[in-house]
Amino acid sequence: MNLDLGFPVNETLTRRVVDEIIALAPEGYFPGDDAAIRASSSARILSIIASQCGIPFLRRIRDFVDPVLLEIFDPALLNRGLFVPIARDRSRFYFAVVNPWDTTGEDAISSRFEDLEPVRVLVPYAEMIPLIESVSGTQGPSRNELESIEVDERSEEKLYFDINAEHEEPLARLVAKILSDAIRLRASDIHVKCGIGEVTYSYRIDGDMGMRYPIPMKLKNRIDAFLLNLMGLAPEERVKNPGISGRFGVNYLNRSIDIRFERHRTYRGYHVTMRLLDKAHFEAKLGVGSLAFDPATLFELERVMAIPSGIIVMSGPTGSGKSTTLNAMLRELNRPEDNILTLENPVEDEIPGVIHCDIRPNEFKAMIASFMRSDPDIILMGEVRDLDSAELAIEAAITGHKVLTTIHTPRASQIIERFEQIGIERWKIAQTLKAACAQRLIKLLCPVCKVLKPRLLERDVRKFNLDDSMRDVPVYARNPEGCHECQGRGYHGRAAILEIIPITARWSDELSKGTLSPYEMEREVRRDGRLPSLRDSGLALLREGRTDLEALSKSIDLTNSE
Numbered sequence: 121m122n123l124d125l126g127f128p129v130n131e132t133l134t135r136r137v138v139d140e141i142i143a144l145a146p147e148g149y150f151p152g153d154d155a156a157i158r159a160s161s162s163a164r165i166l167s168i169i170a171s172q173c174g175i176p177f178l179r180r181i182r183d184f185v186d187p188v189l190l191e192i193f194d195p196a197l198l199n200r201g202l203f204v205p206i207a208r209d210r211s212r213f214y215f216a217v218v219n220p221w222d223t224t225g226e227d228a229i230s231s232r233f234e235d236l237e238p239v240r241v242l243v244p245y246a247e248m249i250p251l252i253e254s255v256s257g258t259q260g261p262s263r264n265e266l267e268s269i270e271v272d273e274r275s276e277e278k279l280y281f282d283i284n285a286e287h288e289e290p291l292a293r294l295v296a297k298i299l300s301d302a303i304r305l306r307a308s309d310i311h312v313k314c315g316i317g318e319v320t321y322s323y324r325i326d327g328d329m330g331m332r333y334p335i336p337m338k339l340k341n342r343i344d345a346f347l348l349n350l351m352g353l354a355p356e357e358r359v360k361n362p363g364i365s366g367r368f369g370v371n372y373l374n375r376s377i378d379i380r381f382e383r384h385r386t387y388r389g390y391h392v393t394m395r396l397l398d399k400a401h402f403e404a405k406l407g408v409g410s411l412a413f414d415p416a417t418l419f420e421l422e423r424v425m426a427i428p429s430g431i432i433v434m435s436g437p438t439g440s441g442k443s444t445t446l447n448a449m450l451r452e453l454n455r456p457e458d459n460i461l462t463l464e465n466p467v468e469d470e471i472p473g474v475i476h477c478d479i480r481p482n483e484f485k486a487m488i489a490s491f492m493r494s495d496p497d498i499i500l501m502g503e504v505r506d507l508d509s510a511e512l513a514i515e516a517a518i519t520g521h522k523v524l525t526t527i528h529t530p531r532a533s534q535i536i537e538r539f540e541q542i543g544i545e546r547w548k549i550a551q552t553l554k555a556a557c558a559q560r561l562i563k564l565l566c567p568v569c570k571v572l573k574p575r576l577l578e579r580d581v582r583k584f585n586l587d588d589s590m591r592d593v594p595v596y597a598r599n600p601e602g603c604h605e606c607q608g609r610g611y612h613g614r615a616a617i618l619e620i621i622p623i624t625a626r627w628s629d630e631l632s633k634g635t636l637s638p639y640e641m642e643r644e645v646r647r648d649g650r651l652p653s654l655r656d657s658g659l660a661l662l663r664e665g666r667t668d669l670e671a672l673s674k675s676i677d678l679t680n681s682e
């Protein structure tokens with residue numbers, strides 16, 4: 121039995137927790153200990169542990185925490201001991217802990233406030249983290265500290281970088297700040313660029329590039345070398361290679377996050393892109409979070425996944441979340457009896473039980489033969505970008521495999537034409553393509569600061585050919601000032617919307633004979649109006665007040681309403 125609470129719980133205590141859960145349930149309600157644990161929320165388990173340890177359990181503390189006390193302790197210390205001060209009176213100092221056995225908080229408080237009795241409460245990990253985050257990340261090194269760095273190159277082996285550790289070296293603290301701010305702000309990428317007389321870093325959040333922050337020019341080479349060091353590469357590599365790719369990991373509040381590193385030599389120096397491969401993002405599940413599609417879309421997606429063989433293509437521009445959705449589909453399809461292979465460049469997310477192949481463009485043909493010999497049931501191919509990859513998808517589908525892949529086209533129906541451009545005959549793709557999908561990510565309004573507009577502007581209604589009914593719907597718009605919750609951006613998070621065109625036997629036949637064009641097929645789908653479309657799903661988000669017209673019209677072409 122494992123309670124999996126993020127801190128050690130011995131057998132005696134685990135036994136007591138399970139006994140208490142079972143004792144309170146109706147007779148015979150749980151078939152076994154594991155079922156009792158699975159059916160209990162972590163809050164329920166924590167409250168039992170707290171009562172066994174003789175300390176109170178509080179689910180929510182953020183409204184009671186004294187902000188002045190929160191600033192007293194070094195955030196690195198709060199991170200390490202996972203504790204936060206809550207309040208104090210004349211004789212006691214109240215603080216919250218995540219792990220009842222960790223004494224870091226108690227020691228820190230006793231040594232600082234000798235006359236006060238430290239009093240603990242237990243809180244869930246998820247409650248603690250935002251509080252610690254609210255004070256950490258702002259403590260980067262001062263400009264003076266950065267300027268005083270001795271610029272000499274040393275090589276240190278560091279494949280894993282602990283962001284929360286207390287780094288002595290100001291440069292390490294700067295990198296820790298850049299990385300921890302990125303994670304806290306939920307950025308997908310960090311860019312470090314050299315310009316004329318300046319080095320800057322910036323974040324991409326929800327698809328938008330944000331402000332650029334300066335780094336002193338004299339650290340240009342030092343920070344470059346530091347980052348290469350994180351991957352165990354010597355600084356000389358940057359002279360030898362115009363492009364360097366690599367990976368390193370960071371540890372952030374007990375969570376490990378992989379970072380994919382790309383560095384290109386540029387006229388002014390270099391351009392580094394670091395993509396944050398956060399597990400939370402990859403473990404995205406259909407139906408929840410950013411993939412919380414409406415029931416009609418989910419139903420069509422389930423139907424598509426039930427197709428025994430053929431090609432399922434997801435189209436959309438870069439950054440439209442195509443691979444996140446395909447990976448979520450693959451997770452749903454992942455059954456022990458199926459042999460699943462992926463061909464990716466690079467492999468981003470490893471799914472247990474799935475065989476991932478990291479494939480380089482020049483090895484493509486050579487790998488196909490051996491690949492097919494292992495007889496996979498389902499193949500996920502990162503992208504169809506050339507004749508080799510397109511032929512592989514067709515070949516695999518003809519021989520009875522299910523192929524999931526992505527392609528760069530704006531609309532779902534254009535997938536067929538894109539295959540033709542690459543060099544595949546129309547009939548071949550018409551007979552193997554089973555579903556053409558398109559996806560976009562729509563920025564969502566910050567629920568805290570969004571502003572109510574009484575109605576849409578008449579001009580917008582006409583420009584975007586909106587339905588008459590839209591005239592009477594109250595809509596929301598972004599607050600240009602933003603608020604604390606959205607870091608002044610006015611948007612918070614994104615939702616995926618999907619367009620799905622299942623290629624029926626009749627369409628497949630007509631498309632191969634050439635009696636129906638992909639565009640006519642799309643119009644027929646629209647006239648029928650039963651299948652989810654980007655436009656309808658996007659407008660539904662607008663009607664629900666979850667996005668605004670500006671965000672929507674940037675991601676999908678609303679002017680085209682055919």
Ligand SMILES: [Zn+2]
Nearest residue numbers: 566569603606
């Ligand atoms: Zn806001």
